[in-house]
Amino acid sequence: MKKLFLLMLTMMKIGLFTFGGGYAMISLLENEFVSKRKWLGTEEFLDMVAIAESTPGPIAINGATYIGYRVKGIPGAIFGTVGVVTPSFVIIYLISLFFYRFLSISWVASAFKGIQVAVVFLIFSAALRLFKKLSKTPFTVTVFIAVALAAVALSLFAIRFSSVWFVLIGAALGLGAYLFALLHRDDGDGGEEGKTEEPVDAGEEGTP
Amino acid sequence: MIYLRLFLSFLKIGAVAFGGGYAMIPLMRDECLANGWLSDAELLDFIAVSESTPGPVAVNMATFVGSSQAGILGALLATLGVILPAFLVTVLLVAALGKLLTYKGTRAILSGVRPAVVALILSAAVVMFLSLFFGIGKIGDAVAFSLPSVLLFGFLILVAWLYRRLRGKSVSPIFLILLSGVAGIVLFR
Incomplete structure (x- = not known):
């Protein structure tokens, strides 16, 4: 029980200061749980980063859940996750109570008009940063360009099409391209996959 | 609901x-x-x-x-x-x-x-x-067209670029937000 509370308090501290x-x-999680407390090995920690990067949802939640689970099973996962979320929940909730009243002050409204520009800039730079980190193959670049153009066009023509579908289409194309490559590989490696049902999936690959 | x-x-x-x-x-x-x-x-x-x-x-x-x-x-x-x-x-x-x-x-x-x-x-x-x-x-x-917004956007690109050149790392988002808040008070009055 003591360890659970220590875990939760540490997570709260991290949630409050990130x-x-x-x-x-x-980097804060690494510092607390690997370097200082040694509740986790470096290897396990790197597994966590891989999981966080390849699963949906906020990275902080993946991290807190993973570390909590490693430390103390399901209760650990719950306490860790609740801990990391609590500080920002309280802060944002308090802000939200008087945010609109705050915005009705004229100079604050002016300030926020400027801030909106900064946020658009931040979203642009996040997209560029992530694009630089993307491993660029003809396939990923094609998916990138196709989705970017389609999403902008649909929005400008006021056609409602949830981004969720683009993510799912991306997943299907990724799988399709993989199966297609598997089928058309000459060496024996993919031999066992060369059964008859695959061409159906491979056909999807031609769409982009 | x-x-x-x-x-x-x-x-x-x-x-x-x-x-x-x-x-x-x-x-x-x-x-x-x-x-x-x-x-x-x-x-x-x-x-x-x-x-x-x-x-x-x-x-x-x-x-x-x-x-x-x-x-x-x-x-x-x-x-x-x-x-x-x-x-x-x-x-x-x-x-x-x-x-x-x-x-x-x-x-x-x-x-x-x-x-x-x-x-x-x-x-x-x-x-x-x-x-x-x-x-x-x-x-x-x-x-x-909103000229002040475009000017501010250009200014932010410049600031981010200069910061990277001089300090070798990305400028903090909070700094850009605060800076734009101040600029907003001046530009959108």
């Missing part, structure tokens, strides 16, 4:  | 936002516009506040949107919705399916998801840029 989310938090 | 809608919307966002933080902005924009919760300008205000306060941006946004639409219970449900998928997937992966991530099929799926997510972030930025700077929400809208 600005900018995800990757900033990874 | 607003509570259920908030919970389900944020559950959906949490379930498909691969890559955290900015990855959920396009999804959140879809949900907020479709449900009539926030305008683009309000969304940007909320992102600014979420970015300048501690904690994951996605969680902060969920709390903020939930609270603005349905008070404390809305905030709780939206936050629970956005963290639940990540929580469950992580527990499943550690507890049972650890090897799943090393399968080639899983990697192949992610190789298609990643560029799609980055493209969605870029397109959200482009669409918000058009609406904020030119007043264009869809084809056919009258152009309402």
Whole structure:
């Protein structure tokens, strides 16, 4: 029980002191749980980063859940996750109570007009940063360009099409391209996959 | 019912936002516009506040949107919705399916998801840029060019570039937000 509370308190501290989310938090988690407390090995920690990066949802949540589970099973996962979320929940809730009243002050409204520009800039730079990190193959670049153009066009023509579908289409194309490559590989490696049902999936690959 | 809608919307966002933080902005924009919760300008205000306060941006946004639409219970449900998928997937992966991530099929799926997510972030930025700077929400809208916004945008590019040249690292988002707040008071008076 004591360890659970220690875990939760540590997570609260991390939740309270990370600005900018995800990757900033990874270094704090490493510092607390691997270097200082040694509750986790480096190897396990790197597994966590891999999981966080390849699963949906906020990286901080993946991290807190993973570390909590490693430390104390399901209760650990719950306490860790609740801990990391609580400080920002309280802060944001308090802000939200008087945010609109705050915005009705004229100079604050002017300030926020400027801030909106900064946020658009931040979203642009996040997209560029992530694009630089993307491993670029003809396949990924094609998916990138196709989705970017389609999403902008649909929005400009006021056609409602949830981004969720783009993510799912991306997943299907990834799988399709993989199966297609598997089928058309000459060496024996993919031999066992060369059964008859695959061409159906491979056909999807031609869509982009 | 607003509570259920908030919970389900944020559950959906949490379930498909691969890559955290900015990855959920396009999804959140879809949900907020479709449900009539926030305008683009309000969304940007909320992102600014979420970015300048501690904690994951996605969680902060969920709390903020939930609270603005349905008070404390809305905030709780939206936050629970956005963290639940990540929580469950992580527990499943550690507890049972650890090897799943090393399968080639899983990697192949992610190789298609990643560029799609980055493209969605870029397109959200482009669409918000058009609406904020030119007043264009869809084809056919009258152009309402905002010179101060464009000037400020150019100034921010310059600041970010100079900072990188001189200090060798990226400028902090909070600094840019504060700077733009001050510039906003001057420019939009």
